Amino acid sequence: MATKGVAAACVIWKHRRNPSLLQSLSHHFNPNFNSRIIPRGFGYQVRAIQGASVGPVTPPLKNPNPQNWKIKMLYDGDCPLCMREVNMLMERNEKHGTIKFVDISSNDYSPEENQGLDYKTAMGQIHAIQSDGNVVTGVEAFRRLYEEVGLGWVYTITKFEPLGKVADAVYDFWAKYRLQVTGRPSIDAILEARKKTKVETCGDSKACKM
Incomplete structure (x- = not known):
């Protein structure tokens, strides 16, 4: 198959100004291929004829939430x-199996199962919960999460002053303004929208919680 792809690519490169020839060759090597959607360029044409997708393919995670986790990461999936x-971190965790990931933006998020941390509190900054129930936030949370997947060295420098205080200040600034930076509504607007969605979806059911 690789030899076919190289041979076809050479012919197409030579006759790239001949649309009929390009269409004929492309259908020979890949019946579903549409040459009109492929930009000019040797690299793109080779990948298309070989049947490879242009965008990266991310394989499904084998175990996103291991049972014997050591630390839980509360993250904003939106x-x-x-x-x-x-x-x-999820990809790294496939090997280590030490982090449990909890999406606070999910309708299934339960504060009771996460040390009483409600959505608004968890949105304020990064929270991580250790298996013993201890809650860590900010840069310290990142430091412990990275250590669990073999990347502790990334945050080692933040253990020393005054760099630690600088890192905390930078993160606090990001946490305060991240909604604006990512083009999202204010936390109050998000809370109101979530409340409305809950009412429309759940009615008076007590099963749905913020």
Whole structure:
């Protein structure tokens, strides 16, 4: 298959100005291929003919919430920037199995199962809950989470002063303004929207909680 792809790519590169030839070759190597959606460029054409997708494919996590976790990460699943870091930690955690991930934006989020931390409190800054029930926040939470997946060295420098205080100040600033930075409504607006959704979805049921 690889040899076919290389040979076809060479022909297409040579005759890239001939649409009929391109269409014919592409259908030969991949019947579902549409050459019109592929940008000009050798690299793109080779990948398309070989049947590879342009976007990255993320394999499903094997065990996103291990039973014998050592620390629980409360994260905002609606935060696009936050999710980049969460996804990285999830991938690392597949090997270590020490972190349990809890999405506070989920309708199933339960403060009672997370040391009484309600949605508004958890949205204020990063919270992590150790298996013994101890709650850590801010940079310290990141430090312990990273240690559990073999990346403790990333935050080692924050253990020393005055760098520790600087790191805390930078994170506090980010936590305070992250909604604005990511183009989201204020926390009050989000809470109101969640409350409305809860009422519409659950009615008077006590099973739904903020």
